[in-house]
Amino acid sequence: MKKLLVVFALLTAPALGWANEGACGQVAKCDPVKVDLNDKPSLQRGARLFMNYCLSCHSASYMRYNRLGQDLGISEELVEKNLLFATDKVGDLMSAVMPKADARAWFGTAPPDLTLEARARGPEWIYTYLRSFYRDDKSPSGWNNTVFPNVAMPHVLYEWQGSQRAVFKKNDKGMAHFEKFEVEKPGTMPPKEFDQSMRDLTNFMVYLAEPAKLERYKIGVYVIIFLAVFFVLAYLLKKEYWKDIH
Amino acid sequence: MQKLLAWVDQRFPLTKVWEEHVSKYYAPKNFNFWYYFGSLALLMLVIQILSGIFLTMHYKPDTSLAFASVEYIMRDVPWGWLIRYLHSTGASFFFIVIYLHMFRGLMYGSYKGPRELVWILGMVLFVALMAEAFMGYLLPWGNMSYWGAQVIISLFDALPFIGPSLAEWLRGDFVVSDATLNRFFSLHVIAVPLLLALLVFLHIVALHKVGSNNPDGVEIKKKKNADGLPLDGIPFHPYYSVKDTVGVAGFLILFAAAIFFAPEMWGWFLEHDNFTVANILQTPPEIKPLWYFTPFYSILRATTDDLIKYGLLPFVLALTALTLVSVRELKTKGIVVIIAGFVVAGFFGLEAKVWGVALMGLSLILFFFLPWLDRSPVKSIRYRGWKYKTALTIFTISFVMLGYVGTQPAEGIYKMCAQIGTLVYFAFFLLMPWISTYDKTKPVPERVT
Numbered sequence: 186m187k188k189l190l191v192v193f194a195l196l197t198a199p200a201l202g203w204a205n206e207g208a209c210g211q212v213a214k215c216d217p218v219k220v221d222l223n224d225k226p227s228l229q230r231g232a233r234l235f236m237n238y239c240l241s242c243h244s245a246s247y248m249r250y251n252r253l254g255q256d257l258g259i260s261e262e263l264v265e266k267n268l269l270f271a272t273d274k275v276g277d278l279m280s281a282v283m284p285k286a287d288a289r290a291w292f293g294t295a296p297p298d299l300t301l302e303a304r305a306r307g308p309e310w311i312y313t314y315l316r317s318f319y320r321d322d323k324s325p326s327g328w329n330n331t332v333f334p335n336v337a338m339p340h341v342l343y344e345w346q347g348s349q350r351a352v353f354k355k356n357d358k359g360m361a362h363f364e365k366f367e368v369e370k371p372g373t374m375p376p377k378e379f380d381q382s383m384r385d386l387t388n389f390m391v392y393l394a395e396p397a398k399l400e401r402y403k404i405g406v407y408v409i410i411f412l413a414v415f416f417v418l419a420y421l422l423k424k425e426y427w428k429d430i431h
Numbered sequence: 432m433q434k435l436l437a438w439v440d441q442r443f444p445l446t447k448v449w450e451e452h453v454s455k456y457y458a459p460k461n462f463n464f465w466y467y468f469g470s471l472a473l474l475m476l477v478i479q480i481l482s483g484i485f486l487t488m489h490y491k492p493d494t495s496l497a498f499a500s501v502e503y504i505m506r507d508v509p510w511g512w513l514i515r516y517l518h519s520t521g522a523s524f525f526f527i528v529i530y531l532h533m534f535r536g537l538m539y540g541s542y543k544g545p546r547e548l549v550w551i552l553g554m555v556l557f558v559a560l561m562a563e564a565f566m567g568y569l570l571p572w573g574n575m576s577y578w579g580a581q582v583i584i585s586l587f588d589a590l591p592f593i594g595p596s597l598a599e600w601l602r603g604d605f606v607v608s609d610a611t612l613n614r615f616f617s618l619h620v621i622a623v624p625l626l627l628a629l630l631v632f633l634h635i636v637a638l639h640k641v642g643s644n645n646p647d648g649v650e651i652k653k654k655k656n657a658d659g660l661p662l663d664g665i666p667f668h669p670y671y672s673v674k675d676t677v678g679v680a681g682f683l684i685l686f687a688a689a690i691f692f693a694p695e696m697w698g699w700f701l702e703h704d705n706f707t708v709a710n711i712l713q714t715p716p717e718i719k720p721l722w723y724f725t726p727f728y729s730i731l732r733a734t735t736d737d738l739i740k741y742g743l744l745p746f747v748l749a750l751t752a753l754t755l756v757s758v759r760e761l762k763t764k765g766i767v768v769i770i771a772g773f774v775v776a777g778f779f780g781l782e783a784k785v786w787g788v789a790l791m792g793l794s795l796i797l798f799f800f801l802p803w804l805d806r807s808p809v810k811s812i813r814y815r816g817w818k819y820k821t822a823l824t825i826f827t828i829s830f831v832m833l834g835y836v837g838t839q840p841a842e843g844i845y846k847m848c849a850q851i852g853t854l855v856y857f858a859f860f861l862l863m864p865w866i867s868t869y870d871k872t873k874p875v876p877e878r879v880t
């Protein structure tokens with residue numbers, strides 16, 4: 186029986202890790218990103234970025250402005266003054282500024298809702314995607330992306346990052362493989378700072394996808410401590426009852 | 432208090448039922464780890480029903496509202512996220528518990544007489560549970576919900592004659608749509624849970640009629656004391672009620688760890704592609720059901736022309752030959768030859784797709800017949816010979832392997848593993864009469880150890 190348990194454990198353990206491999210596709214690799222929802226300042230900076238640069242095209246329509254304010258410690262006044270672009274009610278859901286039909290006409294596809302993007306794609310994918318736009322004269326917008334080939338989204342943070350070209354190499358199987366980026370024109374932000382901003386944005390999008398994550402871990406610790414105490418008491422009770430059974 | 436009880440007892444057999452099923456139900460004293468999973472399955476059923484009641488208060492079974500209503504539960508309903516994770520993690524844990532519960536049955540021969548009905552009712556429960564989980568998975572109306580249901584229901588399209596109309600009848604439409612969502616909601620929320628509750632009741636009544644098996648596979652009712660009580664039995668209450676409480680506490684620690692720290696379980700409990708709303712125009716890169724269905728899904732996908740020609744056909748012929756040389760009764764020989772004839776004709780006459788659906792069904796049906804396929808004189812694995820032990824080990828490994836490859840694209844090495852696993856799966860059941868007859872068993876003790 187013990188042997189079988191070990192076999193079970195060995196069989197299932199590696200499978201857990203494999204489930205999410207290859208999220209960035211065949212061509213490029215995902216870059217690791219440090220997600221830390223306890224880093225409030227990072228979440229606030231990310232929120233600001235998101236409201237200013239993403240909400241014009243994308244919606245986050247399962248999220249309410251005031252919830253965001255409460256969770257990230259931004260007062261309702263500040264939310265109203267600095268973050269409210271698409272509406273004037275803080276209790277509203279975060280919809281996009283641009284009407285869907287217009288967006289479809291411009292980009293050929295409507296920018297998808299981003300509320301749950303971090304849960305659908307994973308933070309590493311988002312972080313890599315945001316930093317992987319490159320110049321491509323063949324695409325309609327002039328931009329392409331290594332983890333999202335032929336993407337319809339233009340490089341909206343172009344001024345910050347500048348423009349870069351992607352170098353591809355063929356591997357032994359003849360498949361194009363992304364090598365590295367070459368800077369074409371530097372942006373207004375040093376690369377380190379840009380990466381930091383994209384990390385903030387990713388961090389925020391992880392929060393956006395699951396606001397409950399802020400409290401989930403903390404509550405979980407207490408629940409498990411409680412259950413562990415309960416387990417010990419139940420075990421002692423069982424031992425007491427069973428002492429005369431042989 | 433005493434008076435009230437007497438009043439009730441005159442009108443309802445309360446004390447009698449309590450004694451018969453709890454305080455004077457004698458269970459073997461040697462239950463081990465594997466005997467926790469029955470009571471844990473009961474616990475999971477209660478958790479699913481309770482959390483489900485609260486989800487239903489906020490969920491909207493309408494294709495244009497369903498996805499958003501789930502996110503509303505996750506964000507705006509107080510403790511809604513906890514209720515939802517209890518339910519979504521609960522579904523996976525329910526299946527973990529059930530698979531271990533069934534595995535216990537395989538190890539200790541609990542399906543063998545006199546517990547055949549307990550086993551069969553258990554299998555009906557398992558099938559009902561699969562239906563419950565399948566319909567529940569459509570409700571959040573994510574992209575994988577939609578495409579999963581679309582693919583599985585259109586399997587029925589493959590069946591000859593009745594297929595297309597059956598699929599249409601299930602969906603209530605030509606494609607998965609609002610009509611499908613509404614009927615799945617109704618079935619998931621009331622019809623199947625009622626059936627499950629009834630079946631659990633019957634499962635336990637049947638068990639208490641014949642009494643529990645145990646890790647030694649010894650019938651404790653054979654050795655009784657002067658009062659007619661089994662020598663190796665102890666009353667369920669308080670002994671097993673306190674012991675099961677320990678099991679519940681241990682289990683809840685793991686359950687809570689999953690709920691609070693990994694409710695997605697890296698895509699195994701909540702799939703990434705289900706965090707985007709159902710989209711008729713965008714198929715997910717890989718359509719796959721959740722892990723608890725993938726062993727059976729693997730069998731479905733493994734059944735190709737190649738498998739039939741090089742695997743199943745030789746297998747059926749060999750099995751027929753084996754029956755002809757080793758079985759004495761003429762009637763049995765005749766029946767087996769006729770069945771084999773039809774099956775072989777079917778291999779040539781029917782599409783591989785049809786066989787995939789048929790084999791997936793058969794893989795469940797065979798479980799029902801296990802009590803009669805296994806002809807060993809002993810129950811527990813402790814006293815069986817190496818043949819059954821090896822067969823069970825290989826079966827278990829290939830079942831887990833089928834489950835894993837079912838989550839991967841059906842090509843290359845994965846497809847090959849699925850095909851080997853499929854053959855092993857059927858060989859385990861169909862060779863069981865021989866494995867169990869020719870296995871060299873050890874003597875079973877008189878009393879439990």
Ligand code: HEM
Pocket residue numbers: 465466467468469470472473476529532533536539541542546549550551552553554556557560627631634635638642643644645
């Ligand atoms: C909702 C699902 C189920 C519930 C709530 C349930 C509950 C229980 C309970 C409380 C017991 C007694 C405790 C124990 O022996 O662990 C039991 C025993 C048993 N169950 Fe289940 N069960 C379920 C599904 C199944 C399934 C799917 C099977 C297998 C096909 C099954 C087969 C058995 C057998 C054979 C026994 C007797 C075991 C023995 O005496 O060794 N049950 N079940």
